[in-house]
Each structure stands twice: as structure tokens, then as C-alpha cells.
Amino acid sequence: MPQERFDAIVVGAGPAGNAAALTMAQGGLNVLQIERGEYSGSKNVQGAILYADALEKLIPDFSEDAPLERHVIEQRIWVMDDTSHTGMHYRSDDFNEQRPNRYTILRAQFDRWFSSKVREAGATLLCETTVTELVRDPKGRVIGVRTDREGEAILADVVVLAEGVNGLVGTRAGLRKELKPRTVALAVKEMHFLPQDALEARFNLSGDSGVVIEAMGTITKGMTGTGFLYTNRESISVGIGCIVADFARTGITPYALLDAFKRDPSIAPLLVGSQVKEYAAHLIPEGGYNAMPKIFGEGWVVAGDAAHLVNAVHREGSNLAMTSGRIAAETIIWLKRRGEECTARNLAKYRRRLKQSFVLKDMKKYRKIPDTLHNNPALLGLYPRLLSKAAQTWLRVDGKDKRAKESEIL
Amino acid sequence: MSAKKANGEAVPQKIEEKLYQNRYLVDAGRPHVRIREYAEPSAELRRLVNVCPAGCYAINEQGKVEVMPDGCMECGTCRVLTAESGDIEWNYPRGGYGVSFKFG
Ligand SMILES: Cc1cc2nc3c(=O)[nH]c(=O)nc-3n(C[C@H](O)[C@H](O)[C@H](O)COP(=O)(O)OP(=O)(O)OC[C@H]3O[C@@H](n4cnc5c(N)ncnc54)[C@H](O)[C@@H]3O)c2cc1C
Ligand code: SF4
Numbered sequence: 001m002p003q004e005r006f007d008a009i010v011v012g013a014g015p016a017g018n019a020a021a022l023t024m025a026q027g028g029l030n031v032l033q034i035e036r037g038e039y040s041g042s043k044n045v046q047g048a049i050l051y052a053d054a055l056e057k058l059i060p061d062f063s064e065d066a067p068l069e070r071h072v073i074e075q076r077i078w079v080m081d082d083t084s085h086t087g088m089h090y091r092s093d094d095f096n097e098q099r100p101n102r103y104t105i106l107r108a109q110f111d112r113w114f115s116s117k118v119r120e121a122g123a124t125l126l127c128e129t130t131v132t133e134l135v136r137d138p139k140g141r142v143i144g145v146r147t148d149r150e151g152e153a154i155l156a157d158v159v160v161l162a163e164g165v166n167g168l169v170g171t172r173a174g175l176r177k178e179l180k181p182r183t184v185a186l187a188v189k190e191m192h193f194l195p196q197d198a199l200e201a202r203f204n205l206s207g208d209s210g211v212v213i214e215a216m217g218t219i220t221k222g223m224t225g226t227g228f229l230y231t232n233r234e235s236i237s238v239g240i241g242c243i244v245a246d247f248a249r250t251g252i253t254p255y256a257l258l259d260a261f262k263r264d265p266s267i268a269p270l271l272v273g274s275q276v277k278e279y280a281a282h283l284i285p286e287g288g289y290n291a292m293p294k295i296f297g298e299g300w301v302v303a304g305d306a307a308h309l310v311n312a313v314h315r316e317g318s319n320l321a322m323t324s325g326r327i328a329a330e331t332i333i334w335l336k337r338r339g340e341e342c343t344a345r346n347l348a349k350y351r352r353r354l355k356q357s358f359v360l361k362d363m364k365k366y367r368k369i370p371d372t373l374h375n376n377p378a379l380l381g382l383y384p385r386l387l388s389k390a391a392q393t394w395l396r397v398d399g400k401d402k403r404a405k406e407s408e409i410l
Numbered sequence: 411m412s413a414k415k416a417n418g419e420a421v422p423q424k425i426e427e428k429l430y431q432n433r434y435l436v437d438a439g440r441p442h443v444r445i446r447e448y449a450e451p452s453a454e455l456r457r458l459v460n461v462c463p464a465g466c467y468a469i470n471e472q473g474k475v476e477v478m479p480d481g482c483m484e485c486g487t488c489r490v491l492t493a494e495s496g497d498i499e500w501n502y503p504r505g506g507y508g509v510s511f512k513f514g
Pocket of ligand 1: 045168318
């Protein structure tokens with residue numbers, strides 16, 4: 001085979017890589033995308049909530065054929081102790097709109113669909129191929145990749161690293177530091193199937209509407225983390241995640257934590273009678289802005305989880321991935337059109353554009369959160385218990401006068 | 411297998427039962443996670459017995475930590491926890507091999 005040189009190589013076919021490859025292919029670039037999984041999505045795990053806005057900017061009419069589960073009309077936030085939950089529920093008919101704001105999805109199926117759009121746009125996708133290293137020229141500039149398939153290096157003007165949280169390629173090339181146990185969370189998740197009508201009755205749903213629950217409190221047994229339960233069309237995604245350093249410190253087994261969460265008296269009735277069809281685990285980069293690596297250099301850019309772009313407070317990641325992938329691609333197209341090279345100096349524009357978008361603005365806004373949570377373990381243990389105790393004291397009618405109850409609570 | 415983990419916590423459902431639902435293409439004879447030679451298992455290595463979400467690590471009768479990555483979900487937790495101590499050698503499975511999620 002004659003050595004073909006691509007305008008761009010994209011490593012990974014998750015939301016960041018698919019957004020980047022789609023945008024560049026639509027922009028007329030000759031794009032090669034490499035994915036280690038059997039298909040785009042086969043290695044990927046998410047809760048999963050999809051935020052429409054980021055995808056609309058790539059595929060405006062996506063809701064016509066994307067595999068969407070339910071549009072979210074109700075958000076519950078639960079503070080849990082061992083026997084109770086104190087909830088904030090927000091449900092609005094306003095969310096039953098022409099263009100819903102967010103949906104639940106199943107990543108393996110969604111990514112596969114997204115990937116079909118990338119190929120339709122003209123990008124070449126090579127699956128079942130793991131990128132093993134970056135190729136550099138004598139000056140150190142990245143000029144291509146090597147894979148675990150036999151053959152020569154594949155060359156390109158720029159490499160977009162959208163390899164996810166476990167970004168071995170960039171890390172081993174020294175482009176970023178190794179992840180720290182304190183800056184990543186490990187999440188475990190199960191898929192529980194239920195007949196659609198039973199599920200809808202249980203959550204008071206009709207049509208394609210859905211409910212999502214985010215939970216925190218004693219469910220994480222003193223570790224920094226959260227649990228979740230999302231309704232899909234005929235299944236429920238239930239999972240829990242905590243900082244890896246906390247798992248290491250406590251020695252708590254992730255699947256035992258998940259099983260305890262499932263047995264919680266607030267959760268168990270929602271899952272009763274369901275059939276489990278998959279168990280998954282994945283890391284989430286949760287170190288925030290301060291844990292972000294350098295995101296561009298000579299002949300390379302990095303987007304999505306590999307760039308540590310996750311807003312853990314709002315449980316947003318895929319939208320930051322899609323947006324960073326798109327903006328990286330737009331920067332590359334812009335340089336190409338001007339006949340400029342993908343040097344670090346020119347690619348710095350990617351970071352400047354990202355800074356003007358919600359991506360880096362939000363990352364900056366929450367940059368103190370990881371340390372705050374780490375330094376205030378009471379937030380997830382003592383406070384939920386106090387909240388529950390106060391609610392019980394107030395709600396139980398037991399012959400005690402209300403003033404006495406008030407002073408007991410305060 | 412006992413139903414108790416090293417910290418005495420009961421394990422309600424066996425991990426094998428959970429993993430049984432998953433789809434894997436095992437690259438026979440080419441494990442993607444290996445433990446480097448050691449005399450005494452480090453604290454980091456011993457922690458993996460509990461922390462690995464797929465229960466791939468176990469302590470054998472000789473008190474040695476072993477890894478059997480057939481059920482590995484490629485999360486990378488063991489890799490991150492031993493990055494400094496260098497206890498393990500971790501690579502992605504060859505393209506196409508390993509776990510293949512139907513739902514994710
Ligand atoms: C349990 C859980 C719940 C979450 N919930 C939400 C949510 O509700 N909403 C939300 O927006 N975000 C959520 N997130 C975060 C979200 O999943 C990520 O932010 C998002 O997937 C990042 O996209 P990405 O493309 O950067 O990485 P990934 O989706 O991880 O994609 C990386 C891709 O690169 C491939 N790859 C890696 N290395 C190589 C290599 N060397 N060669 C070839 N291919 C390679 C991988 O196989 C993969 O397909 C959640 C995450 C988890 C784990
Ligand atoms: S990568 Fe994850 S699932 Fe695989 S052996 Fe390591 S900790 Fe276990």
C-alpha cells in the first residue's frame with residue numbers, strides 16, 4: 001500500500017473523537033479515525049444523560065434518527081442516610097418541548113449511531129485497532145501514529161487525541177502527567193431491564209418522558225462520590241462512583257458498594273423485579289480545572305476526558321467532550337484554509353477558543369470543588385444524617401411541643 | 411470462594427455472576443495486565459484485591475497477589491493506583507479484544 005498522508009488522525013471514537021472527526025470531514029479534510037473497540041461505543045460507559053445543545057451544534061436534526069431513550073422531565077436530587085432520603089424534585093411540563101433539553105441514552109448504541117454520521121461525512125474509520133504510540137519528526141513534532149496492526153506508521157499533519165480518561169498514548173508520549181488516584185473517580189453501573197409499562201407506572205411517566213435521580217450521602221460510606229438512577233425506555237441505569245483514592249483508603253469493594261446502594265430502602269423498590277443485563281466500570285476525570293493537562297502542542301491537540309474536561313458537580317462530560325472536539329476541529333480547519341501549519345503556536349488558538357466557550361468557563365468556575373469535597377467529608381456523611389434527623393423531629397407527631405422540637409433541631 | 415472480602419465486608423452477589431452478563435473476546439495467552447516480579451506484595455498491590463471492580467486480583471495460598479484479567483472492564487483503576495509503585499504492566503488489549511459493552 002502506498003503511504004497515504006492524512007490531514008488529521010483522530011485517536012478514539014467517543015463523543016470527543018466523533019465530534020472532531022465529523023467536523024473535520026464536513027470541512028473537507030481527509031480524516032482517519034482509529035478506535036480500539038469492535039465498534040464506536042463498545043468500550044464506552046456513561047450514566048447516561050445526553051445534553052442536546054452540544055450535539056445540535058454538530059447534527060442539528062439528530063433527534064430524527066439518534067437512538068434516544070427518554071427526554072428528561074424530572075430531576076430528583078436525594079440526600080440519603082441509611083434509612084431515608086431528603087429530596088429536591090423538579091418536574092415540569094415545560095420539558096415536554098419540541099426540542100427537549102436532555103435525554104437518557106445508552107452509550108454503546110448512541111456512539112455507534114454517531115459514528116455512522118462521521119463515516120457518512122467522509123471520514124475513514126479503522127476499528128479494532130489500538131494506537132500504541134505517537135510518531136515524531138527529528139524536531140519532536142508529532143507527525144503520525146503507530147498501531148498494533150502490522151505495517152508502517154500512519155502519518156498526518158495533526159493528531160487529535162480523543163482517547164478518553166485512560167489516555168495511554170498521550171501520557172506515555174509525555175504530553176501529560178499520569179492520573180492521580182485523587183483526581184479520578186471509579187464508577188460502577190448496572191443495566192436493569194423492566195417491562196416498559198411497569199417502569200412508566202413506577203416513575204409516573206408516559207410517552208418518552210423520563211426521570212433522573214442523583215443521590216449523595218451515606219451511600220458512599222464516607223468516600224467522596226455520588227450515586228445515580230436514570231430511566232431509559234425499558235431499563236434503568238443504576239450506578240455509583242467514588243474517588244479512586246477513597247476506594248484505596250477504605251478497601252471498600254466497588255460492586256459491594258453498588259449492591260448496598262441497590263438494597264437501600266429508597267432505591268430497592270424502584271428496581272424490584274428487574275433483570276440485570278450488564279455490569280460496567282469506568283473512570284471519570286474529576287480533578288477539575290487544576291488537574292487539566294496542556295491541551296495542544298507541536299502537531300497535536302487533546303479533547304474530552306483525555307483533557308480532563310468534566311464538570312463533576314453538574315455531571316457533565318460528554319457535552320464538554322463534544323464541544324472540545326468540535327472546537328479543536330474548527331481550529332484545524334481554520335489553519336488549513338489559511339495554509340498555516342499545525343504548530344503549537346498556531347494550535348494555541350484551540351485553547352483560546354475553548355476559553356471563550358462554556359467549557360473552560362465552567363471548568364474554572366468549579367476549580368475549588370475537588371479540594372472542598374476532599375477537605376469536608378462531613379458533607380456526605382454527617383450532614384445527611386443531621387438533615388434526616390431534623391426532618392424526622394419536625395414531622396413526627398409525638399406529644400412534644402413544636403418549640404421544643406425547634407430547639408432540638410437548631 | 412468465600413463470601414467475605416479482606417476487610418470483612420459481606421459480598422452479596424458474586425462478582426462472577428455480574429461479569430457473566432458481559433460480553434468479552436479474550437485474547438487467549440496474551441493477558442493485557444501483568445504483575446511484575448516481586449518478593450513481597452506491596453501495599454498497593456494488595457489493595458487491588460478489593461478495589462478492582464471486576465475482582466481480577468486475588469491472593470493465592472502462598473500469599474502472592476495474582477491477576478486474572480479475563481473479566482477486566484479496562485477501567486484503568488489498577489493502573490492508576492500502581493502508577494508510582496510500578497507493580498503492574500498495563501496495556502489495552504489488542505484492538506477488538508477485551509470487553510465489548512452492549513449498553514455501556
Ligand atoms: C458512570 C459514568 C456516568 C457518566 N454520566 C455522564 C452523564 O450523564 N452525562 C455526561 O455528559 N457525561 C457523563 N459521564 C462522562 C462522559 O461519559 C465522558 O465525559 C465522555 O464519555 C468523554 O468522551 P471522550 O470522547 O473524551 O472519551 P470516551 O468516551 O472514553 O472515548 C474514548 C475512545 O477512545 C478509544 N481509545 C482509547 N485509547 C485508544 C487507543 N490507544 N487506540 C484507539 N482507540 C482508543 C476508546 O475505546 C473510546 O472509544 C459519565 C461517565 C461515567 C463513567
Ligand atoms: S483495569 Fe479495572 S477491571 Fe481491569 S484489572 Fe484493572 S481495576 Fe480490574
